[in-house]
Amino acid sequence: MMEATDTKTKLLDVAERLFAEKGIHAISLRNIISEAEVNLAAIHYHFGSKEALLREVFSRRIKPVNEERLRRLDELLAVSGNAKTDLAALVRAFLEPVVRIRFESPNRTLIIMKLVHQLQADSGDLREVFYDLVEGVISRFMDAFGEALPHLSTGELFWRFKFMLGVLHMIMAQPPICKPGFDFDSVELDLENVTNKVVPFLVAGFEAPATEARNMDNGI
Amino acid sequence: MMEATDTKTKLLDVAERLFAEKGIHAISLRNIISEAEVNLAAIHYHFGSKEALLREVFSRRIKPVNEERLRRLDELLAVSGNAKTDLAALVRAFLEPVVRIRFESPNRTLIIMKLVHQLQADSGDLREVFYDLVEGVISRFMDAFGEALPHLSTGELFWRFKFMLGVLHMIMAQPPICKPGFDFDSVELDLENVTNKVVPFLVAGFEAPATEARNMDNGI
DNA sequence: GTTTGATTCAAACAGTCGTTTGATTTATTT
DNA sequence: AAATAAATCAAACGACTGTTTGAATCAAAC
Numbered sequence: 290m291m292e293a294t295d296t297k298t299k300l301l302d303v304a305e306r307l308f309a310e311k312g313i314h315a316i317s318l319r320n321i322i323s324e325a326e327v328n329l330a331a332i333h334y335h336f337g338s339k340e341a342l343l344r345e346v347f348s349r350r351i352k353p354v355n356e357e358r359l360r361r362l363d364e365l366l367a368v369s370g371n372a373k374t375d376l377a378a379l380v381r382a383f384l385e386p387v388v389r390i391r392f393e394s395p396n397r398t399l400i401i402m403k404l405v406h407q408l409q410a411d412s413g414d415l416r417e418v419f420y421d422l423v424e425g426v427i428s429r430f431m432d433a434f435g436e437a438l439p440h441l442s443t444g445e446l447f448w449r450f451k452f453m454l455g456v457l458h459m460i461m462a463q464p465p466i467c468k469p470g471f472d473f474d475s476v477e478l479d480l481e482n483v484t485n486k487v488v489p490f491l492v493a494g495f496e497a498p499a500t501e502a503r504n505m506d507n508g509i
Numbered sequence: 510m511m512e513a514t515d516t517k518t519k520l521l522d523v524a525e526r527l528f529a530e531k532g533i534h535a536i537s538l539r540n541i542i543s544e545a546e547v548n549l550a551a552i553h554y555h556f557g558s559k560e561a562l563l564r565e566v567f568s569r570r571i572k573p574v575n576e577e578r579l580r581r582l583d584e585l586l587a588v589s590g591n592a593k594t595d596l597a598a599l600v601r602a603f604l605e606p607v608v609r610i611r612f613e614s615p616n617r618t619l620i621i622m623k624l625v626h627q628l629q630a631d632s633g634d635l636r637e638v639f640y641d642l643v644e645g646v647i648s649r650f651m652d653a654f655g656e657a658l659p660h661l662s663t664g665e666l667f668w669r670f671k672f673m674l675g676v677l678h679m680i681m682a683q684p685p686i687c688k689p690g691f692d693f694d695s696v697e698l699d700l701e702n703v704t705n706k707v708v709p710f711l712v713a714g715f716e717a718p719a720t721e722a723r724n725m726d727n728g729i
Numbered sequence: 730g731t732t733t734g735a736t737t738c739a740a741a742c743a744g745t746c747g748t749t750t751g752a753t754t755t756a757t758t759t
Numbered sequence: 760a761a762a763t764a765a766a767t768c769a770a771a772c773g774a775c776t777g778t779t780t781g782a783a784t785c786a787a788a789c
Contacts, residue, residue: 296736312631314534318777328738330779335736339777406630409682410623411532448706452676459675462629485720486668493717494710516766537746548768550749555766559747 297335299325305346309399313343313407344418347404350397351419355426357386362429374437377492383430384457385484391461392480402461438495445499453491460487517555519545525566529619533563533627564638567624570617571639575646577606582649594657600711603650604677605704611681612700622681658715665719673711680707 303325307316318339322329336342361382365374390397408419435446460483523545527536538559542549556562581602585594611618628639655666680703 310632315631317775319775328736329777330739331737333778403630406626410626410630411535412530445706448703449710451679452707452710455675455677455679455682456672457675458678459671462675483668486665487672489717489720490669490672490714494714497709497713500705500709538748539746548766549747550769551767553748 296325296327296331300327300332300335300342301346301349304342305350305400306396308343308346308403309396313403343415346400347415347418348422350400351404351422354386354390354401355422358383358426359429361386362433366433374433376434376437376495377488379430379433379437380453380488380491380495381484383453384460384487385480387457388460388483388487389480392478392483398461405458405461434495441495441499449495452494456487456491516545516547516551520547520552520555520562521566521569524562525570525620526616528563528566528623529616533623563635566620567635567638568642570620571624571642574606574610574621575642578603578646579649581606582653586653594653596657596715597708597712599650599653599657600673600708600715601704603673604680604707605700607677608680608703608707609700612698612703618681625678625681654715661715661719669715672714676707676711 300321304316304321307320307324318329318332322332332339332342336345362379365378365382369375390401404415404419408415431446431450434450435441435443438446438449441449520541524536524541527540527544538549538552542552552559552562556565582599585598585602589595610621624635624639628635651666651670654670655661655663658666658669661669
């Protein structure tokens with residue numbers, strides 16, 4: 290039966306590269322098949338539609354990352370037992386699996402960030418692809434952070450967690466945040482270095498005293 | 510001579526709304542002219558091209574914000590004189606003019622964030638629009654932060670400033686960061702409230718001791 | 730060796746895109 | 760009122776989009 294998965298993965302690879310290079314909307318099926326040197330109909334034969342190809346391109350890269358995050362969270366919780374989980378370790382478990390690929394695989398980074406950005410740039414159905422992939426991770430880590438930071442109200446915790454997502458976003462974002470040549474992004478680049486910079490920053494932020502203690506209403 | 514600027518601003522308004530609602534790439538010129546109830550050629554007559562329309566849509570909203578940020582920075586520097594500028598005030602001067610529109614004008618927020626996202630989702634020429642608008646602001650604030658935080662190396666400062674950009678990004682990002690219904694974004698919504706949450710978080714992060722002490726400057 | 734199913738192929742489908750044209754209407758100036 | 764410039768209009772341009780079709784090619788099973 291099936292044997293020529295060659296064409297299928299060749300399409301995934303080429304599509305991934307082109308999406309990362311030029312942006313998703315800038316790439317047509319004909320761009321892909323011409324670089325992959327296959328027939329136009331092959332995409333619909335193997336995937337069914339352009340959107341289905343998109344889904345596979347993205348989930349192929351994002352799934353394993355989040356699996357690793359959950360695995361590390363489980364490890365942490367198992368070690369800490371009933372004691373309070375170490376906040377810095379929690380932050381690292383959430384960030385490192387993602388940040389690592391920033392320095393190990395620029396291609397994978399690009400394709401993931403393209404999805405994140407496109408996800409909010411459009412109002413398309415790409416959202417579901419992403420939601421399905423990160424929903425479980427977010428909610429499980431939120432719980433863990435809540436227990437590690439009992440001095441924070443739920444609302445405060447939500448915001449600070451959100452802030453962390455933004456910080457992570459900036460680490461993953463590609464160099465040209467600012468004008469090319471403006472050496473804002475040409476700074477140190479390795480996992481350990483960046484981790485050592487971001488973890489203290491975030492831990493300090495998380496542990497900062499809560500501003501409000503205004504009423505008994507829990508604030509959510 | 511010119512009098513019927515009516516059509517021109519009507520095009521800007523409709524384009525802005527549609528871009529914000531559906532995403533830039535999802536909107537065609539024909540979508541715009543049909544809602545604006547003008548002729549198709551009007552866009553090329555008044556703007557020259559679709560891209561030129563885009564530029565005007567965005568710069569109309571972003572320019573005044575950054576002008577206010579610079580104005581507030583000047584005020585701060587004038588007040589502090591030779592003394593060290595207050596870090597929290599610096600953070601607020603950078604954030605508040607942006608965060609305010611998040612709560613005052615959802616439309617303006619959406620269109621700005623669409624640009625930010627599209628900017629990185631594509632590899633298009635939209636980048637220049639944004640670069641030109643934020644370049645001066647970033648570099649002037651970077652200098653001010655550097656003087657307010659002399660214990661940080663340049664690299665450390667770069668990163669922490671970047672982290673702040675990410676945090677701001679998350680404040681501005683529209684609700685559905687997570688799956689709709691997952692009440693992650695339905696938290697408190699007013700300028701003062703959010704400012705009171707984000708400023709302590711960031712100040713704590715900025716003031717956290719630097720990890721590295723590898724060169725002659727021995728950190729703290 | 731023929732049959733069967735999976736894969737590839739060239740060609741066309743109907744639609745939409747941004748842009749241009751040239752005539753027509755509207756407003757301002759002389 | 761005539762002349763001039765600004766603005767709007769319907770209609771078409773060529774190029775490109777994702778998708779479909781039906782025949783050609785290939786591999787393995789009988």
